[in-house]
Amino acid sequence: MKLIIITDTHANLPALQAVLGVAEREGYDEIIHTGDALCIGPQPAECLDLLLGTPRLTCLMGNHDYYFAHGIPNPPPAWMSLPELQHKQWTYAQLDPTLRQQVAMWEWMAHRDVGGQRIALLHYALGRNGTGFRRIIHQATADQLDRLFEDVEGQVIFYGHHHPPDDQRGRARYINPGSLGCHRYATARFAVAESVGNQCRITMREVGYDDRPLFQAFRERSIPEAAFMQKVFFGGRDRTAG
16 A cells, blocks of 8 residues: 655645656555645646546545635635635636535545554644634644644544644654645655555655746736735745746
């Protein structure tokens, strides 16, 4: 069994293509995307189509995916600023509305067994009713992760939502591969969990990619908050600017 775990693609097509290219060359049994295929980046339709069209790829629900599938509440939540609302509305307007029903069927959590280890996968710790997500704990300790994921069954727990990678051991081993799409460098991050004998070997990986098509799309499409997104989520880099 060989799982490839990706998370938080955030509409970055060349980064997603780079990781899926590695998966195709090296082989896999299943790819699991732990949420947030959409928003922030400029290529939501292309990324969603690629994820849905890739064999043996399972998508789990993220917060941005949920709003596409079920709609943004009216009125929007108090914490959602007008620029963020406009960015989400632009993103969802790029997508085929007939895909909402398919995305709405994405599970909130999945479990797999690899090399004798029970693995749980989800976007982040779920809300009290089993849907939605708790507030991100930045630089969480193992004790905090134990409490955050106390209701999740698994010896290894893969998650995302918070974009920096992390790997800690508490009650379980908690692994965030790091956002595939959002990084200050043109590298796409992912993790591999595979059976080696009777053990589960987990490897944190990354692959470089050509980010020029990403920033070309940012320039050519009328994306609300494009400058903010590039600065905050991509380190302000743009080798095609000027």
